[in-house]
Amino acid sequence: MNPADLNSTSVPLLRNQNITQKNNRQWKNFIKHCYILITILVLSAPIAFSLSKLIMVARHKSPTVSNLIRVFIPSSKKLKTTTEKNLPTTKQLFKYSTETIFPPAALCGKRIVGYFAEFENTALTRKQLQMLTHIIYLFAIPKNGNMTFGGERSRRKFEEMKNEARKANSTLKVMISIGGQSNSRSFSRLVSNETSRNVFVNSIVSFVQKYDIDGIEIFWTWPKYEDANNYLIFIQELRYAFIELQKKLNRKEDYVISIIVNCYDNQLSNLMGFSKFVDFFNIYSIHYQSRQVGPSSPLYGGGSRNIDETMKYYICRTGQPSKFNMMVLFHGTFWKGAELPLRNDSDDIFKDQNSAKGGFAVRWRELLQQKWDMSNIKFHNLTKTSYMWIPGSSLFLTLEDEQSLRVKNRYVADHNIGGITMWTIDQDDGDHTLLKVVSSAELCTGDEKNTIKFKCE
Ligand SMILES: *[C@@H]1O[C@H](CO)[C@@H](O)[C@H](O)[C@H]1NC(C)=O
C-alpha cells in the first residue's frame, strides 16, 4: 500500500465498494463481505483514523488544524518521538520486564504472530517482540522483477524492526508479507507462466537473502478460482528455491512460507496441496460485515457467517488444525447514525447499514485519547464479541478488548488451532494491553498437533 493511495480516500471507507465491485459472479459474494473490508483495513491507516478522530474530537471540542495534520504526515522523526512517548513506564511493565517473557504457546510449537505495518506510526519495543514467535512486516512488493519496499521510509522502518527483533530473541522468526490489497493485483499475471514465475521466485529469494530474514508471507487478496493451480505451482517452486538457498547458505532452520486465506468463499481448490508447501495459513478472520452494522468478527452467529464456520471449513478440508492461525484485530470499527434492534444481550446485534455513516476505524490505543468511555463496553454473549452501543448518540463500535480476546484464546486452545495472528501489534496501547492477552494464551493443551476438535461432516 502506497501512502499516496491512502491520501486519495476522503470519504467513509465503505463507499469504496462502489468503486471496487466487479461483475464476476463468484467474486461478487466475496467482495461483498471481505474485499471491502480489507480495503478498510489496509486503507484504514491515516484517513479513517483521522476521520474518526475528527468525529470523536468534534463531539468534545474542535480539533486544531495541527492536531489533524499530525495524523496525516508520518515522518521518521515523528516516529522516534512517538516511540519515546509510548515506551512503557508503568510499574506493572517494569515488573513484567524482569520476568522471562515468551509466549507459552511456543512450548508446543504453536504460534503467536504479530503484523507490524509500514503504515502505522509507532516503533516496536523489545518487550513486544519477546511476546511473539513470528513477526511479519507489511509489506514488500514486486516491481519490475525485483522485490522492493513501498519507499525509503518503509525500508528503514523494516530494518529497525529486524535489528530489534534479532536482539529480542534468536528464535523469533522475522518475515515479510509480500503484496497487500492493491499490490497483489499483479500476482495473477506473475504466476501465470514459467518465465514470469521464475522471475518472481528469484526476486523473492534474493530479497530474503539480501535482508537476511526467516521467511515470507504471500498476501494475495484474493486469488480467483482460475489462479489456484498456478498459485500452487508458484508456492511449490518457491519452497524448492528456499531449500536450495538454505543449502547454499548452510542455514540450519528451514525458511518459513505462509499465505493468507480469506474468511470464506475460498477459491483455492487444492488446500491439501498448499498445505504441503506452506508452514501455515493466516486466516483473514477479522471482517465479516460490510453493509451491516454489527460485530466485525463474531465467533458464532452473525448476519453472514462467523469465525467458527471459517475455522471448521479450513480444518475439516485439510485435517490439519496445526497449519492455521486465527486472526484478531487491534482496531475497532464504528458507525455514526446507527440503529440497532439491540436492547439486551439476547437481541440481534446486526442491522443493515441504511443511513449509518462508517465504518470508521479506530485503533485500540486511540480509544482513550478520543475519549471513548470504556465503561460502556459490553459483551455480547451470542457472538462472543465486545461492543459499545450508545443509542443517545447512535454510535455503534465493534472491537476486541481483553475479555473478547480471552474468549478467542480459549477457542483456539479448545479447537487445537495452530496459533493466533494479530493485525496489527502497533495499534495496541503503550502498555501492550491486547498483545499481553494474546501472547499469554495457554494453547498447549496436550493434544496431538493434528487432533481435530470439530465435528466434520
Ligand atoms: C533488478 O535486480 C537486478 C539484479 O539485482 C538488476 O540487475 C536490475 O537492474 C534490477 N531491476 C530494476 C528494475 O531495478
Ligand SMILES: *[C@@H]1O[C@H](CO)[C@@H](O)[C@H](O)[C@H]1NC(C)=O
Ligand atoms: C526465546 O523464545 C523461546 C521460544 O519462543 C523461549 O523459550 C525463550 O525463553 C525466549 N528467550 C527469551 C530471552 O525471551
Ligand SMILES: *[C@@H]1O[C@H](CO)[C@@H](O)[C@H](O)[C@H]1NC(C)=O
Ligand atoms: C508470461 O507472462 C508474462 C507476464 O504476464 C508475459 O509478459 C509473457 O509474455 C508470458 N510469457 C509466455 C511465454 O507466455
Ligand SMILES: *[C@@H]1O[C@H](CO)[C@@H](O)[C@H](O)[C@H]1NC(C)=O
Ligand atoms: C430481551 O429482549 C427480548 C425481546 O427483544 C425479550 O423477549 C427478552 O425477554 C429480553 N430479555 C431480558 C433478559 O430482558
Ligand SMILES: *[C@@H]1O[C@H](CO)[C@@H](O)[C@H](O)[C@H]1NC(C)=O
Ligand atoms: C451465554 O451463552 C452460553 C451459550 O453459548 C449460555 O450457556 C449461557 O447461559 C449464556 N449466558 C448468559 C448470561 O446469557
